[in-house]
Amino acid sequence: LLLSVKDLHIIERLGEGRYGFVDFVRDRQSNKTFAVKKMTSTSFAEGERRSMMEVYVAIKSLHCPYTVNFYGAMATDGELWMLMERMDISLDKLRQNITEMEGSYKIDERIIGNMSYQIISGLFFLRSEVGVAHRDVKPSNILINKGGQVKICDFGICGVVMSDSLTKSNAGSTPYLAPEKLVPSDDIISSSSKSDVWSLGITILEFTIGKYPYRKWKCDFDAIMEVLNNPSPTLPPDEYSNEFNDFINLTLKKNIEERPRYPDLLNKPFITENENVDISAFTQKFSKTNL
Numbered sequence: 515l516l517l518s519v520k521d522l523h524i525i526e527r528l529g530e531g532r533y534g535f536v537d538f539v540r541d542r543q544s545n546k547t548f549a550v551k552k553m554t555s556t557s558f559a560e561g562e563r564r565s566m567m568e569v570y571v572a573i574k575s576l577h578c579p580y581t582v583n584f585y586g587a588m589a590t591d592g593e594l595w596m597l598m599e600r601m602d603i604s605l606d607k608l609r610q611n612i613t614e615m616e617g618s619y620k621i622d623e624r625i626i627g628n629m630s631y632q633i634i635s636g637l638f639f640l641r642s643e644v645g646v647a648h649r650d651v652k653p654s655n656i657l658i659n660k661g662g663q664v665k666i667c668d669f670g671i672c673g674v675v676m677s678d679s680l681t682k683s684n685a686g687s688t689p690y691l692a693p694e695k696l697v698p699s700d701d702i703i704s705s706s707s708k709s710d711v712w713s714l715g716i717t718i719l720e721f722t723i724g725k726y727p728y729r730k731w732k733c734d735f736d737a738i739m740e741v742l743n744n745p746s747p748t749l750p751p752d753e754y755s756n757e758f759n760d761f762i763n764l765t766l767k768k769n770i771e772e773r774p775r776y777p778d779l780l781n782k783p784f785i786t787e788n789e790n791v792d793i794s795a796f797t798q799k800f801s802k803t804n805l
């Protein structure tokens with residue numbers, strides 16, 4: 515399938531990110547539809563790195579059912595367009611819709627157990643098969659479709675293990691580095707993945723209770739102080755199973771040593787691969803798009 519930028523016409527805007535838009539488009543030649551992420555300022559060093567990383571991780575994840583499917587990229591006037599499968603809604607908008615449509619916010623925890631299974635599987639794939647930590651796990655980077663599939667997107671700031679270890683050692687004098695500094699070091703990979711585990715915990719907790727679990731501060735410094743000095747947030751008492759409480763409390767261990775790795779998380783009883791829950795019906799009810 516050969517596509518040309520001029521044949522793609524916009525059906526609707528799907529999202530707006532930090533660096534450009536995501537549009538739902540139709541190709542006039544083939545009549546096929548795609549989601550296109552348009553990344554601007556790709557000519558700056560930082561933008562170049564971001565768009566390369568985005569494409570690199572997308573290609574390496576082609577066979578993963580838990581990352582958004584990638585079809586190809588096109589370069590146009592300093593922009594890079596990424597063609598991908600269209601998903602129906604991101605977790606942040608899903609939460610807003612539930613809040614608007616229901617009087618009170620309460621989601622069946624079995625739905626959350628299965629969604630968590632899919633998200634952890636995606637992050638574990640990135641870590642074990644692609645060799646990256648995502649580093650930007652949050653509700654707007656988790657997408658759902660009406661088939662009930664939950665997938666991770668937005669790989670622009672993924673951290674390759676290699677470049678992480680290089681920055682940690684001495685990036686300026688690469689040619690002089692000892693060989694052991696050039697191979698992926700296991701603690702560095704697992705420490706950034708464990709930071710993703712924390713972000714996953716906050717994301718799941720926020721989706722469960724319907725609001726960000728810390729106070730929202732105007733100033734970053736105050737927000738940072740709150741996370742550093744307060745105990746980890748928890749589920750509200752007596753509303754959820756012990757299994758769910760255990761899961762949240764483990765992902766939100768402030769001490770990184772105590773925070774579990776993905777294989778441990780996947781074995782927790784809260785995490786269910788195919789329980790009798792209908793995420794598909796749930797997503798259809800709360801995504802307002804009618805495509």
Ligand code: ADP
Nearest residue numbers: 528529531532533536549599600601604654668
């Ligand atoms: P950014 O790097 O700017 O954050 P994202 O890749 O996270 O870009 O996309 C921004 C938003 O666009 C997402 O939060 C989501 O709402 C929407 N979006 C992104 N990709 C898709 C897709 N494939 N299908 C549907 N919506 C998408």
Ligand code: MG
Nearest residue numbers: 531654655668
């Ligand atoms: Mg994003």
